[in-house]
Structures are given as C-alpha cells and as structure tokens.
Amino acid sequence: MAAGTGMPGTPDPHDVPEGTVVLGASDVARALTRIAHEIVERAKGAQDVVLLGIPTRGVTLAARLAQRLASIDPGFDPERDLGELDVTMYRDDLRRQPTRAVGVTRLPAAGIEGKTVVLVDDVLFSGRTIRAALDAIGDLGRPQAVRLACLVDRGHRELPIRPDFVGKNLPTAQTERVRVLLAEVDGTDAVVISGREPGAAAAAEEGAR
Amino acid sequence: MRHLLSTADLAKDEAIELLDTAAQMAATQSREIKKLPTLRGRTVVNLFFEDSTRTRISFETAAKRLSADVINFSAKGSSVSKGESLKDTALTLHAMGADAVVVRHWASGAPYQLAHAGWLDAAVLNAGDGTHMHPTQALLDAYTIRRHLGGRGGGLRRGGDDGVGADLAGLRVAIVGDVLHSRVARANVRLLRTLGAEVTLVAPPTLLPVGVESWPCRTSYDLDATLADWQPDAVMMLRVQRERMSGGAGAFFPSPLEYTRYFGLDARRLAVLPPHSIVMHPGPMNRGLEISAEAADSERAVIVEQVANGVAVRMAALYLLLSGTTEGTAL
Amino acid sequence: MTTTSVPPVVLRGARPLGGEAADVVLADGVIREIAAPGAAAVPEGAVEIAADGHVLLPGLVDLHTHLREPGREDAETVASGTRAAAAGGFTAVHAMANTSPVADTAGVVEQVWRLGQEAGWVDVHPVGAVTVGLDGERLAELGAMADSAARVRVFSDDGRCVHDPILMRRALEYVKAFDGVVAQHAQEPRLTEGAQMNEGVVSAEIGLAGWPAVAEEAIIARDVLLAEHVGSRLHVCHLSTAGSVEIVRWAKGRGIDVTAEVTPHHLILTDELARTYDPTFKVNPPLRTAADVEAVRAGLADGTIDIVATDHAPHTREDKDCEWGAAAFGMTGLETALSVVQATMVDAGRLTWADVARVMSANPARIGRIDGTQGRPVAVGEPANLTLVDPSATRTVDGAAQATASGNTPFAGRELPGRVVATFLRGRATVADGAPVAAPAPAAARGGVR
Numbered sequence: 010m011a012a013g014t015g016m017p018g019t020p021d022p023h024d025v026p027e028g029t030v031v032l033g034a035s036d037v038a039r040a041l042t043r044i045a046h047e048i049v050e051r052a053k054g055a056q057d058v059v060l061l062g063i064p065t066r067g068v069t070l071a072a073r074l075a076q077r078l079a080s081i082d083p084g085f086d087p088e089r090d091l092g093e094l095d096v097t098m099y100r101d102d103l104r105r106q107p108t109r110a111v112g113v114t115r116l117p118a119a120g121i122e123g124k125t126v127v128l129v130d131d132v133l134f135s136g137r138t139i140r141a142a143l144d145a146i147g148d149l150g151r152p153q154a155v156r157l158a159c160l161v162d163r164g165h166r167e168l169p170i171r172p173d174f175v176g177k178n179l180p181t182a183q184t185e186r187v188r189v190l191l192a193e194v195d196g197t198d199a200v201v202i203s204g205r206e207p208g209a210a211a212a213a214e215e216g217a218r
Numbered sequence: 219m220r221h222l223l224s225t226a227d228l229a230k231d232e233a234i235e236l237l238d239t240a241a242q243m244a245a246t247q248s249r250e251i252k253k254l255p256t257l258r259g260r261t262v263v264n265l266f267f268e269d270s271t272r273t274r275i276s277f278e279t280a281a282k283r284l285s286a287d288v289i290n291f292s293a294k295g296s297s298v299s300k301g302e303s304l305k306d307t308a309l310t311l312h313a314m315g316a317d318a319v320v321v322r323h324w325a326s327g328a329p330y331q332l333a334h335a336g337w338l339d340a341a342v343l344n345a346g347d348g349t350h351m352h353p354t355q356a357l358l359d360a361y362t363i364r365r366h367l368g369g370r371g372g373g374l375r376r377g378g379d380d381g382v383g384a385d386l387a388g389l390r391v392a393i394v395g396d397v398l399h400s401r402v403a404r405a406n407v408r409l410l411r412t413l414g415a416e417v418t419l420v421a422p423p424t425l426l427p428v429g430v431e432s433w434p435c436r437t438s439y440d441l442d443a444t445l446a447d448w449q450p451d452a453v454m455m456l457r458v459q460r461e462r463m464s465g466g467a468g469a470f471f472p473s474p475l476e477y478t479r480y481f482g483l484d485a486r487r488l489a490v491l492p493p494h495s496i497v498m499h500p501g502p503m504n505r506g507l508e509i510s511a512e513a514a515d516s517e518r519a520v521i522v523e524q525v526a527n528g529v530a531v532r533m534a535a536l537y538l539l540l541s542g543t544t545e546g547t548a549l
Numbered sequence: 550m551t552t553t554s555v556p557p558v559v560l561r562g563a564r565p566l567g568g569e570a571a572d573v574v575l576a577d578g579v580i581r582e583i584a585a586p587g588a589a590a591v592p593e594g595a596v597e598i599a600a601d602g603h604v605l606l607p608g609l610v611d612l613h614t615h616l617r618e619p620g621r622e623d624a625e626t627v628a629s630g631t632r633a634a635a636a637g638g639f640t641a642v643h644a645m646a647n648t649s650p651v652a653d654t655a656g657v658v659e660q661v662w663r664l665g666q667e668a669g670w671v672d673v674h675p676v677g678a679v680t681v682g683l684d685g686e687r688l689a690e691l692g693a694m695a696d697s698a699a700r701v702r703v704f705s706d707d708g709r710c711v712h713d714p715i716l717m718r719r720a721l722e723y724v725k726a727f728d729g730v731v732a733q734h735a736q737e738p739r740l741t742e743g744a745q746m747n748e749g750v751v752s753a754e755i756g757l758a759g760w761p762a763v764a765e766e767a768i769i770a771r772d773v774l775l776a777e778h779v780g781s782r783l784h785v786c787h788l789s790t791a792g793s794v795e796i797v798r799w800a801k802g803r804g805i806d807v808t809a810e811v812t813p814h815h816l817i818l819t820d821e822l823a824r825t826y827d828p829t830f831k832v833n834p835p836l837r838t839a840a841d842v843e844a845v846r847a848g849l850a851d852g853t854i855d856i857v858a859t860d861h862a863p864h865t866r867e868d869k870d871c872e873w874g875a876a877a878f879g880m881t882g883l884e885t886a887l888s889v890v891q892a893t894m895v896d897a898g899r900l901t902w903a904d905v906a907r908v909m910s911a912n913p914a915r916i917g918r919i920d921g922t923q924g925r926p927v928a929v930g931e932p933a934n935l936t937l938v939d940p941s942a943t944r945t946v947d948g949a950a951q952a953t954a955s956g957n958t959p960f961a962g963r964e965l966p967g968r969v970v971a972t973f974l975r976g977r978a979t980v981a982d983g984a985p986v987a988a989p990a991p992a993a994a995r996g997g998v999r
Binding site for chain 3: 226303304305323324325326327328330331334335347348349350351401404427428429430431432433467468
C-alpha cells in the first residue's frame with residue numbers, strides 16, 4: 010500500500026526491488042473510474058453492457074470496474090453482468106510455452122448474446138491474447154459489439170488490435186517487463202516496469218506525458 | 219507431461235491438474251459450439267490392437283473437440299493383423315508425423331515399450347494395456363467421484379464448482395469383481411490412493427492376484443460385510459468376462475449364479491449403502507451378472523455420466539500432453 | 550582329429566584352480582608338466598603365454614545349451630554357438646533337443662554331433678528328447694540315441710516338462726540301461742498356462758500373468774520321489790526358487806540320486822527387471838525374487854545345487870523386439886556365465902576357484918558321463934582342456950560384440966568382472982588373447998572328420 014500514499018495525481022516512481030513503479034494505487038483507482046465513465050458514455054448507459062475479465066488480473070480489474078459501473082448506472086448489476094473468459098485454449102503460442110493451466114470461463118448470467126461485451130485485461134502488448142479472446146467469444150455467442158479496456162497499453166502490437174479504453178499509455182522497450190499489481194492478488198496496487206536500461210526511465214516517463 | 223502410461227506415475231498435483239483441466243473441458247461441452255481450436259494441426263493416432271469401440275469413440279471425440287486430426291489405426295483390416303510388428307507400426311506412425319498415439323493393446327506394457335523403445339517420438343497415451351493399466355478410465359472415475367462427493371470425508375471442496383482443486387481425502391471406494399484381470403482396478407487403486415481416498419477390493423479369492431497384499435488398499439471376500447460395515451461412498455462394479463466362468467477345472471468360480479449371489483450389486487445391497495453413495499461401472503455392463511438392472515438404473519448410478527466425463531478427461535489428457543514445449547515436462 | 554600340428558604351449562605364472570603360481574606345459578593334447586615358475590622343461594618351439602595372476606581352470610562344461618541348429622540357424626548355429634562357448638571358456642557343451650526337427654532320433658543327434666566336430670570349437674554332446682517331438686506323449690527311441698555315434702547320455706524335453714507322471718517314471722527307469730539321466734524342465738503346465746513372469750508382487754502390479762513357484766516345486770518334488778522309488782538318477786534343470794532348493798536339499802539328505810543346476814541369470818537377476826517390459830528379461834523359468842536369488846546362491850555354495858549351466862537361449866531380434874507377451878523366452882549366457890559366477894560367488898567369498906572348477910566343469914561332465922575326457926583335474930597327464938581366466942579384469946558387456954549370433958544378453962551395458970584370456974581344447978587354443986582364434990581346427994583335421 011506504500012505505493013498509494015504519494016500526493017494525488019503524482020506518480021510515485023520510486024525504485025522497488027523488481028523495478029520502477031510507474032502508477033501508484035491512486036493512479037490505478039483514478040484510471041479505472043475514468044474507464045468506467047467512458048464505457049457508460051460510449052454505450053449510452055450501462056444497460057446492455059457486460060464485462061468479461063481475462064485471467065488473472067483482468068478478472069480482478071473487471072470486478073472493480075463492475076462496482077464503478079453499478080454506482081454510475083444502477084441498471085448494471087455485477088451479479089448478472091460480470092463474467093470471466095479464459096483464452097488459454099484459443100492461444101496461438103501453446104507449443105512455444107510450457108504447458109499452461111486451463112483457467113475458468115464463467116459467462117455473465119445475462120449471457121453475451123446481443124450485449125456490448127467489454128473485454129478487460131491488465132496489460133495490452135502484442136494483441137495476441139485479445140485475438141484469442143475474440144475467437145473464444147465467437148464460439149460463445151454473438152454480442153452486439155465487443156470493446157476492449159486495459160489498464161496499461163505498452164505498445165508493440167503484432168496484430169491490428171487497438172483498445173477502446175486505456176488507463177495509461179506506457180511506451181516501453183520490447184525487452185522490458187510491465188506488471189500490474191493488484192491488492193486482491195498481490196497485496197498492493199501498482200504498475201511496475203522492470204528490465205529497463207539505465208537512463209531510459211526518465212525518457213519513457215517524458216514520452217508518456 | 220510427456221506420456222500418460224500409468225496412474226502410478228502421477229503425483230498428486232499432476233492428478234489434480236488433470237481433473238481440474240477436465241472440469242474446464244467439461245464446461246465447454248455444454249456449449250452450442252463444442253469444438254475448440256486448441257490442437258489444430260496436430261495429429262492424434264488411435265492405435266487399437268484390441269477392439270474397443272467405446273474407448274476409441276471417446277478418444278476420437280475428445281481429439282476432434284480439440285480440433286486435432288484423428289487417424290484410426292485398428293488391428294483389424296490393417297497390417298497389424300497380417301503380422302506387422304509393434305515396432306514397424308510405431309516406425310510407420312513416426313514417419314507419418316503423429317503427435318500423439320493413443321494405444322490400446324492386449325499386451326501389458328506395450329504402451330510403455332512404444333514410449334521408451336525409441337521407435338517414435340510422439341506422446342503415448344495408454345488407452346488400456348492387457349491386465350495392467352487404463353489411466354484415463356481411472357481419471358474419469360476419480361473425476362466423477364469428485365464431482366459428486368468432493369465435499370465429503372476429510373477432503374472438503376476447497377475449490378469452486380465440481381470440486382475443482384480438491385482431492386478425494388477421506389472418501390471410501392469399494393471396487394468389486396475381477397481384480398485379477400482388471401486394468402481398471404489397478405489404475406484406480408493407484409490413483410484413488412494418490413488422491414487420498416481409501417480403497418477396498420472385494421472379490422472371490424480366485425480373482426485377486428497373488429501379491430495384492432503389497433497394494434495400497436485393503437481386500438475383502440465379503441461384499442455384504444464391506445457394504446454394511448465399511449459404508450463406502452462409491453461402489454465400482456467391474457465387468458466379469460463370461461469366459462472366466464467356463465474352462466472347466468480352470469474356471470475362476472463355479473457358476474454365474476453363484477457369482478451374482480455373492481458379488482452382484484442388486485437392490486437389496488444397494489439399500490445397505492449410505493444415502494449419498496454412488497454406483498459406478500466402467501462398462502459395458504453384464505446386467506444380471508455383476509449388476510442388476512435396478513442397481514444399474516437407480517438414481518445412485520452415475521454410469522452414463524462416467525461416459526460423458528470420459529470425453530472431458532481425455533480432452534484434458536490430450537491437452538496436457540500436446541500443448542507446451544516438450545523439454546522439462548517429463549512425467 | 551590330429552594334434553601333431555599343434556605347437557606346445559607354456560603358461561607362465563598361471564595359478565591352477567587359483568592356487569600357487571606355476572608354469573604349465575601343454576603338449577600333444579595333454580598337460581605335460583606343472584612346475585614352479587622357471588623350473589619347467591620347455592619343449593622346442595613352444596608358444597609362451599604370460600599368465601601372471603591368471604587362474605587356470607579345467608575347460609568349462611555346459612550341460613544346458615541351445616545351439617538352435619537344425620531349424621533356427623537365424624538365431625544360432627552349431628558353429629556360432631560353440632564359438633561363443635569357447636569365448637566363454639567352455640570346452641564342451643550339451644546341445645538341447647528342442648531343434649527343428651527335434652533331436653529325438655539317432656539321425657538328428659548324430660547330425661548335431663557331427664556339426665560340432667566340424668566346427669571344432671568345443672566338444673558338442675547332443676541331448677536327446679525324452680518324448681517324440683517333445684510332445685510328452687510317448688518315449689523317443691532313447692536307446693538308439695544312446696548307441697549312436699553321439700553316445701547320448703542326457704535326455705530332456707527342455708522347454709517342455711515331462712509332466713505325465715507315468716511317462717516320467719518310464720523314462721527314469723529306461724535310461725538306467727545305458728547309465729543315462731533325465732534332465733527335467735520342471736514346469737507344471739496347467740499352473741503356468743499363459744504365464745509370463747514370476748507370480749508375486751511385481752506381476753500383480755504390472756499386470757503380467759504370473760508363473761507360480763509351486764509350478765516348479767511340485768514337479769521337482771514329484772520327480773525326486775519317483776527317482777527314489779525306481780532307483781534312478783534325476784537331473785533338475787535350472788531350478789529358480791527357494792522352495793526348489795529346499796526340496797533338492799531334502800532329497801539329497803534322503804540319499805536320492807538327484808543333481809540340480811542353476812543358471813547364471815538366476816544367480817543375479819530378479820523379477821524387478823520385468824518392470825521395464827523389456828523382453829530381454831523374459832525367460833523360462835522366470836526371474837524370481839531377491840529371496841530366491843539368495844536361496845540359489847546358498848544352495849550352490851553348500852552343494853545342494855551341483856552345477857551352473859547357462860541355458861544359453863539365443864533368439865533373433867524379431868522374437869525379442871516386440872511386446873513382452875509375444876516375445877520368446879530365453880537369454881544368452883555362454884559368454885557371461887563365468888563372470889556372473891565370479892561376481893556372485895567367488896568375489897563374494899562363497900566359492901573358491903576350485904569350487905568353480907567343480908560346479909562348472911567336473912560336476913557337469915560327470916552328470917553328462919563325459920568325465921573321461923572333460924571336467925578332469927588340472928594335473929599332469931590329463932587332457933589339456935583348459936581355461937585361463939584373468940579375474941582382475943573387468944569388462945562392459947556389449948551384445949553386438951559377442952560371438953553368439955543373437956544379441957539377447959540380459960547383461961548389455963553391465964560391467965562384469967573376469968575375462969577369459971585363453972581356452973584350450975586338447976592343447977589347441979580356441980581362444981587366445983581374449984578372442985576366438987581364426988580357425989579352431991587345422992584344415993587337415995577338419996578334412997579328416999569328413
């Protein structure tokens with residue numbers, strides 16, 4: 010929680026053992042609130058919106074977004090309109106990685122048919138996870154629209170995919186590692202970047218502003 | 219996981235991973251579109267040296283639901299019946315580029331040889347070998363038990379639905395019948411024990427192997443006493459081959475009638491079981507021999523469900539064998 | 550069979566039966582002199598062999614060899630099998646009768662005998678079948694085989710058991726007329742239908758049909774009682790269980806004229822090896838438990854078991870490169886037998902080299918009634934059938950490098966002690982410098998046989 014105690018609106022880029030904190034807890038909270046409003050605005054109300062979180066942290070982020078949507082528009086019911094979507098069996102890199110455990114897919118009680126599905130992920134990178142998610146959704150039903158929300162967009166897309174709602178654009182080098190930490194899973198809220206070349210941090214921060 | 223040859227090779231966490239994966243696979247099978255793209259472009263060969271339409275269809279369904287290409291290679295009507303050796307068959311499959319070979323064989327150990335003789339580099343999945351092992355049958359049995367009883371005994375349903383994440387600690391399973399010739403019994407004794415369940419084998423002494431005392435289970439010659447005193451949570455009836463009763467002096471018991479009298483599951487014995495208990499059978503059943511129609515069709519029977527779970531478990535096994543890089547995942 | 554072209558040999562510093570070092574002179578097919586080092590009268594033109602520290606044994610005699618000829622020359626021939634025998638230190642082998650055609654007539658045994666003579670590596674003594682075609686139904690013409698040029702004295706249906714008690718009784722009685730012996734393959738057939746391996750903890754676990762010890766012990770028990778009743782001698786092939794050792798010990802205590810053999814593999818290997826499903830380890834009788842291995846070692850040490858015999862059973866790759874259930878029974882042994890005995894018995898302090906000479910040469914020769922020429926003491930004037938062993942050497946067994954035509958050795962890749970440096974058949978080296986010589990018999994001698 011230490012990362013969240015800085016001044017409001019001020020990133021807290023102090024060095025943690027694994028890397029540099031580029032978003033603190035308050036930044037994460039603010040970004041999610043903004044995304045929630047954008048979703049409602051874009052969909053003209055949250056009536057037909059369902060959220061699908063992509064494991065692991067996308068599921069947590071989707072749950073937080075669901076609370077915010079419900080407070081903005083009582084027509085959104087987290088019990089009914091929130092689900093999770095495991096894309097493991099749709100990935101195109103299964104043979105390149107050690108065997109992945111298959112996660113849980115739980116559709117919202119409202120279903121996805123005719124709904125506006127908002128996919129929620131933590132970090133958008135190559136876009137391959139989202140490609141897999143789109144294929145999975147195609148097998149599960151026919152939504153009216155599919156949108157994409159992510160907390161961090163770090164660039165380096167390998168597919169023609171772009172997010173609809175972004176918490177923070179974070180220019181990175183390919184070799185760097187971006188991690189989203191969430192209190193429910195990691196005990197703290199933060200976005201951490203590691204493997205960064207010395208001196209590159211300031212430049213990247215500049216670019217992000 | 220490189221091969222799936224024997225439940226004796228499975229560590230507890232591996233077994234639970236298989237069951238958990240099967241649970242996710244099962245979830246996909248209630249959808250309108252049941253097919254997943256996961257194993258697109260991979261080739262699974264069903265190599266059957268022994269007839270078993272049910273098992274073959276189950277594996278074929280599992281592979282096709284994962285979008286693998288399936289080639290059925292059966293002993294009948296192929297070079298196998300003309301005397302082509304296991305080795306030459308393996309070399310042929312290797313040349314054809316099989317990624318996984320599902321093998322059913324009359325000889326105990328044939329899948330082990332396929333996996334270790336260096337004849338082919340595909341993943342080998344044992345679909346039943348002689349009187350040795352039938353790991354996917356035991357896994358689907360364990361999966362079925364966990365779905366129904368995962369919250370009982372000491373082994374609480376720690377995970378979510380269907381007992382995901384849980385073991386079978388504290389559950390009691392009675393396996394009844396021809397243990398001597400049963401690969402299902404051997405596979406189940408090992409797996410159920412690994413998952414923490416207690417097992418009692420019930421059979422006439424002629425149908426228990428010499429050496430059974432080294433197995434991690436107890437044995438009984440008395441089905442009535444086992445049901446009444448031990449109160450098993452699940453009763454698994456094994457198929458009795460009718461040929462075991464003929465053969466004159468070498469027959470394993472005097473008559474079908476006598477077998478049924480002492481080792482058949484009927485309505486009377488069913489009534490002795492605890493209310494939550496389930497009745498299982500690997501199929502195909504000999505109704506009226508090891509299991510009566512009342513028992514087979516009762517609400518306790520989960521025999522049809524076992525078949526459905528078989529597809530999910532085999533999907534899980536194929537997924538875990540064929541996804542991922544091969545290094546560092548030896549089973 | 551002339552020996553005139555063979556030069557004399559001097560073995561410098563060899564230790565007869567593992568005793569004191571001596572110079573041993575071989576000439577004219579016999580041992581001419583055994584003298585203190587440097588004290589022997591060396592004949593002109595003698596070949597000198599440095600044998601410091603090497604053990605000199607009488608040529609080994611195998612009572613149980615499968616040479617496969619006639620019929621399965623793809624697995625072994627008399628020539629290849631006897632060359633393997635020489636490489637293993639043997640100077641005589643008994644060739645089992647389960648050939649095709651079966652050695653159940655004078656014609657077949659004479660053929661095998663003659664092939665042995667022509668090959669010239671060791672003396673080949675055919676074993677005659679007890680029953681026609683090994684079918685266990687009626688006696689073969691045992692007398693004709695005994696009277697043939699092959700002078701058969703050992704009769705066996707090996708691979709099959711003479712299970713019919715009345716037939717066994719008749720055979721035991723009948724061979725008394727020519728001092729023959731029935732060598733019984735003790736396997737109750739009904740108790741071993743479909744059997745694949747020792748019945749016990751391992752078979753129960755790995756799902757291979759079990760072969761109970763009682764199937765062997767029951768036949769041995771019956772046969773020793775039959776032998777006692779009719780006053781015949783009986784030889785028990787390859788006994789493999791602790792119970793069998795007990796029964797034979799009891800029978801000998803009663804004065805029954807029974808002899809027993811154990812194979813090298815039953816002295817060292819156990820049924821745990823079946824867990825690999827590698828058919829190399831499929832053998833009849835099956836590999837047993839560690840307790841059985843200990844019992845046969847003890848039986849060999851205390852004299853209950855009279856001999857070690859190889860049951861050398863070569864098989865083609867096709868018969869072994871397959872499912873365990875489809876594979877042939879048997880393993881090769883001629884070239885590893887002495888090493889296994891050294892490892893399990895000599896190096897363990899349970900047998901001396903003199904004991905090895907007894908159980909691998911003198912006793913088998915006596916049982917086979919070839920003890921006029923084979924299995925003799927290492928003494929002046931005796932036939933120079935000798936084996937020179939370097940007990941300090943070790944070697945890693947390589948099936949492909951063996952002299953036998955088949956590769957089914959269970960010891961492939963294993964390191965074993967001891968190495969046969971030289972083998973002499975009537976003074977002529979069949980093995981020199983650890984390898985079979987180019988041609989064991991002079992051309993003139995081979996021509997003479999024809």
